[in-house]
Amino acid sequence: MTTGELVCPAGTPAALRTAVDAGxxxxxxxxxxxxxxxxxxxxxxTPQELGKAVQYAHEKGAKVLLALNTYPPEGKFGLWRExxxxxxxxxxxxxxxxxxxxxxxxADNHPDKRLHLSVQAAAASPDAIRYYVRExxxxxxxxxxxxxxxxxxxxKQEIPCEIETFIFGNHGLMVEGRCSLTNYATxxxxxxxxxCSPAHLVEYRRDAEGGMATRLGPFTIDRFGPDESxxxxxxxxxxxxxxxxxxxxxxxxxxxxxxxxxxxxxxxDAGVNAFKIExxxxxxxxxxxxxxxxxxxxDDIRDGLEPALSDLAALTEGQKQTEGAYKTKKWR
Amino acid sequence: MTPGLTIGPIHYFWAAEKKRDFYARIADExxxxxxxxxxxxxxxxxxxxxxxxxxxxxxxxxxxKRVVFSGLAEVMLKRERKACAELxxxxxxxxxxxxxxxxxxxxxxxxxxxxxxxxxxxxETLAHLxxxxxxxxxxxxxxxxxxxxxxxxxxxxxxVGLEVQVFGRAGLATSARCYHARAYGRTKDNCQFVCEEHSxxxxxxxxxxxxxxxxxxxxxxxxxxxxxxxEVPAMAEIGVTDLRLxxxxxxxxxxxxxxDDIRNARIDTTEAEARFDEIPIEAPFSNGFWYGEAGHxxxxxxxxxxx
Numbered sequence: 001m002t003t004g005e006l007v008c009p010a011g012t013p014a015a016l017r018t019a020v021d022a023g024x025x026x027x028x029x030x031x032x033x034x035x036x037x038x039x040x041x042x043x044x045x046t047p048q049e050l051g052k053a054v055q056y057a058h059e060k061g062a063k064v065l066l067a068l069n070t071y072p073p074e075g076k077f078g079l080w081r082e083x084x085x086x087x088x089x090x091x092x093x094x095x096x097x098x099x100x101x102x103x104x105x106x107a108d109n110h111p112d113k114r115l116h117l118s119v120q121a122a123a124a125s126p127d128a129i130r131y132y133v134r135e136x137x138x139x140x141x142x143x144x145x146x147x148x149x150x151x152x153x154x155x156k157q158e159i160p161c162e163i164e165t166f167i168f169g170n171h172g173l174m175v176e177g178r179c180s181l182t183n184y185a186t187x188x189x190x191x192x193x194x195x196c197s198p199a200h201l202v203e204y205r206r207d208a209e210g211g212m213a214t215r216l217g218p219f220t221i222d223r224f225g226p227d228e229s230x231x232x233x234x235x236x237x238x239x240x241x242x243x244x245x246x247x248x249x250x251x252x253x254x255x256x257x258x259x260x261x262x263x264x265x266x267x268x269d270a271g272v273n274a275f276k277i278e279x280x281x282x283x284x285x286x287x288x289x290x291x292x293x294x295x296x297x298x299d300d301i302r303d304g305l306e307p308a309l310s311d312l313a314a315l316t317e318g319q320k321q322t323e324g325a326y327k328t329k330k331w332r
Numbered sequence: 333m334t335p336g337l338t339i340g341p342i343h344y345f346w347a348a349e350k351k352r353d354f355y356a357r358i359a360d361e362x363x364x365x366x367x368x369x370x371x372x373x374x375x376x377x378x379x380x381x382x383x384x385x386x387x388x389x390x391x392x393x394x395x396x397k398r399v400v401f402s403g404l405a406e407v408m409l410k411r412e413r414k415a416c417a418e419l420x421x422x423x424x425x426x427x428x429x430x431x432x433x434x435x436x437x438x439x440x441x442x443x444x445x446x447x448x449x450x451x452x453x454x455x456e457t458l459a460h461l462x463x464x465x466x467x468x469x470x471x472x473x474x475x476x477x478x479x480x481x482x483x484x485x486x487x488x489x490x491x492v493g494l495e496v497q498v499f500g501r502a503g504l505a506t507s508a509r510c511y512h513a514r515a516y517g518r519t520k521d522n523c524q525f526v527c528e529e530h531s532x533x534x535x536x537x538x539x540x541x542x543x544x545x546x547x548x549x550x551x552x553x554x555x556x557x558x559x560x561x562x563e564v565p566a567m568a569e570i571g572v573t574d575l576r577l578x579x580x581x582x583x584x585x586x587x588x589x590x591x592d593d594i595r596n597a598r599i600d601t602t603e604a605e606a607r608f609d610e611i612p613i614e615a616p617f618s619n620g621f622w623y624g625e626a627g628h629x630x631x632x633x634x635x636x637x638x639x
Contacts, residue, residue, distance in 0.1 A: 074482035101456025127433035146508030184627035240536040332520035
């Protein structure tokens with residue numbers, strides 16, 4: 001098994017080519033519908049685009065991983081079935097799945113394809129991971145962003161499959177695949193529809209004093225003063241009030257980006273096989289810069305050199321970064 | 333067929349004495365068929381009530397209630413893995429699994445229930461689990477009626493029970509981080525069990541002063557109480573076998589009695605509404621998820637009594 005495989009996002013065919021050219025080992029992407037967890041307007045691939053993208057990636061020695069990582073509600077399973085079959089026809093290298101029904105379908109109908117367990121399945125223990133390996137032949141688990149490096153090391157020793165961890169991008173706070181906050185506010189479900197804080201239900205409302213309220217559906221997620229820059233209203237990154245914090249506080253987490261660049265050697269040593277960069281919604285320029293920087297870093301580490309990653313700080317949300325749960329249990 | 337009525341596991345951290353009193357009253361007075369026991373949210377809370385579980389279970393059984401032991405939703409630490417293995421390994425009790433870690437430890441074919449944290453959204457997942465011994469599934473709280481109807485058909489064909497939460501705050505998210513501890517500047521390891529101070533959750537209001545969410549340790553809940561009393565006749569018709577009431581810090585016996593009357597067509601929804609007005613509940617009711625709308629909404633049901 002190789003370690004340090006760089007798994008990179010692509011929301012568009014152009015981003016995919018960019019990521020491949022910048023040195024990605026694998027690219028993950030999805031179709032233009034609810035079968036993947038970044039079902040945003042203007043993102044993702046038509047079948048024709050995906051076919052060409054796979055061809056491009058394969059010519060350059062990169063792999064394409066198809067995200068089928070949402071939960072089909074009863075009555076709509078056919079859409080996920082079609083997406084899986086289409087993926088096989090288009091020669092994708094692996095499927096990233098969360099739902100047991102989808103995993104069973106792929107295992108039964110496309111047994112020659114690799115199955116990766118999405119972070120959306122929320123398998124955070126060796127026991128849970130081994131269930132998916134035993135029942136569906138899962139070859140790799142994408143670990144939730146909640147484990148410390150010693151914990152990852154221990155898990156690795158107990159599971160018969162590869163580990164992929166997030167190293168850069170959005171810092172998810174809730175257990176993924178278990179969050180209905182967006183649906184509570186908007187009527188669109190992260191699990192069933194593949195959306196989180198959908199842009200068409202977001203509103204930036206300026207008040208009389210020059211401040212800004214950011215809203216999702218009918219709820220104010222945060223308020224900003226005239227001198228503050230207003231963040232995107234994601235519920236788990238909003239400010240709310242209670243008796244302890246009458247003026248409002250980041251009840252879940254501050255808007256902050258995950259950046260594990262300094263921990264890469266430790267992660268590799270702990271047995272992490274693949275590093276995932278979040279951001280299928282990001283621009284080509286972003287993808288190019290991030291992928292190239294991490295490519296150089298991983299190559300440096302493999303060559304026993306100290307990696308240089310100073311440029312990446314500038315790309316993180318609000319310039320603030322965290323190593324989140326990976327560094328310390330105190331995060332919890 | 334008249335659906336069964338169940339009391340789901342207590343999601344909040346109530347003191348042992350409060351829990352014992354609660355279950356004693358449920359045993360003596362609540363017209364429910366099944367009671368789910370056990371801590372599902374936080375493994376740190378487990379030692380405080382584990383010792384009382386046998387006695388409470390016996391009391392409920394003697395009162396004619398079916399007792400089911402529910403497992404943890406989040407499993408990561410050694411003690412949580414051990415709790416899962418123990419739950420799956422014992423022979424005496426009926427269990428509800430809320431994490432795949434417990435599925436791993438179940439002996440082949442062992443009968444068990446699947447809880448709402450397992451995210452069973454479709455018949456394919458249901459069939460996979462039923463083949464491995466699942467006898468009963470509670471669907472996620474966000475599941476719309478259109479999908480529940482299809483699920484109920486699939487469940488009936490598989491001989492599996494299908495349960496829907498009809499009362500109580502909607503569990504909207506869980507995390508590895510304890511937001512209750514965070515509100516007090518603490519961490520999960522150093523929480524000092526501050527969650528015990530909020531028997532119905534810690535409010536999170538918007539900065540405009542609107543009640544929005546509640547924090548319960550690692551869990552985030554809705555401010556509104558899901559209340560699907562008006563939808564009970566429709567649920568019975570589509571084949572939902574059990575209706576789950578999630579314990580809130582209010583008069584749950586009175587809540588159970590309204591649902592019992594409405595499932596048996598002894599009262600109509602107008603009377604049910606009037607009865608709920610008498611119960612001390614501050615939060616608004618919501619039913620949006622059931623209609624495929626935003627969960628916080630309350631939508632007028634096109635309701636009629638059970639035939």
